[in-house]
Amino acid sequence: MGASNLQLILDEIVEEMRHVTERGDVADYIPPLACISPQKFGIAVATIDGACHIAGDACEPFSIQSVSKVFSLTAALDAVGEDLWDRIGVEPSGSPFNSIVQLESEAGIPRNPFINAGAIVVADVLLGGRHPDAAMGALLKFVQSLADDDTIYVDHAVAAAEKETGWRNAALANYMRDFGNIMHDPADTLSLYFQQCSLALSCEQLAKAGRFLITDGVDPQTGYRVVTPGRARRINALMLTCGHYDGSGEFAFRVGLPGKSGVGGGILAIAPGIASIAVWSPGLNTRGNSKLGTYALDRLTSRVDWSIFEPPI
Structure with a gap:
């Protein structure tokens, strides 16, 4: 064409x-x-x-x-490779994006990396022991490099609003922490997740x-x-x-x-x-x-x- x-x-x-x-x-x-x-x-x-x-x-x-989940997944695969699939599934959920129902029956393993629970695990992988701002800085640079545009930014007003209203996401993170599928302090993992979504x-x-x-x-x-x-x-x-x-x-x-x-x-x-x-x-x-x-x-x-x-x- x-x-x-x-x-x-x-x-x-x-x-x-x-x-x-x-x-x-x-x-x-x-x-x-x-x-x-x-x-x-x-x-x-x-x-x-x-x-x-x-x-x-x-x-x-x-x-x-949540479009950002494509880029965070890409970065996580680069960081840990196929080991990522030990912590996240690859099946459709058939449930709303913020559902908590399946986590109990499936031992804290999210169905896929694109529902919120799965993306929170991806954020936990990307955190890698760093401060959330440092991990977000690396992800931001990655997205900027893909687009060849360093004007791409994190909207911090949106990130702050997500933190203030994201109680369901906090529940998902803490629930998966109890199953051992969140390795960092859930507050740090969520900080990275909220910033990622605010690109x-x-x-x-x-x-x-x-x-x-x-x-x-x-x-x-x-x-x-x-x-x-x-x-x-x-x-x-x-x-x-x-x-x-x-x-x-x-x-x-x-x-x-x-x-x-x-x-x-x-x-x-x-x-x-x-x-x-x-x-x-x-x-x-x-x-x-x-x-x-x-x-x-x-x-x-x-x-x-x-x-x-x-x-x-």
Whole structure:
């Protein structure tokens, strides 16, 4: 597909989204997110040839929340390798992202690294005995390097609000500590987790940060290998099966790409061998995923035939 055609499609999707009235509800349980206008909508597509096409509010930073779990998982695999799977499963949960129910019957082992409990264990791995700020500094530099943009930052107002309201996450961390699956002081692990979720990226930055998942772990812009091919494929597989919590099956059914959502309204989706796509619309559906973002990705993949389930040409 030519660059001009792709840009035209993105512009048309932005115009279509502008006229949608049912936009979902913003995540008002995190006060700074409650202030974001549901009228915001941005989309960016970073293609394998190094181009990045943007439309709408694609240059405005937003709190990526659980989309950050893609990057923390990548960093944790680099830190401890396959030993990570001794502490976290790889199965869909079929439950809301902050559910505590399965932890009791499964001895404190979270179903996957994308539900909150799993991501808290990942944060515990990344902490590695360091102060939470030092560990977050390393993760921030990693994300900046992926996007080739050192203006990416942690929104500390959002992180503070998450700490003040994150009682369910505190319960998850303390419960897993009792099972021996959190090794540090839960307060330190949660501090890193809340800061990680408060990373602020624009759609353009997020799409660029996800480029390494297009080509089996190699950044197509620099040629640098971020992860092994096997790990890149596993991250994509987890995004497809677990990236939208109890809405993952519906997302795969409608969009047909690996994707990871966040309650800030962002979604990162990967078309292997083709492009990294980021979309942002703050209004959420009943499962905590961006309502317009999902719809827009459905429209995009339908028009350009990027679903992983499309037969090869």
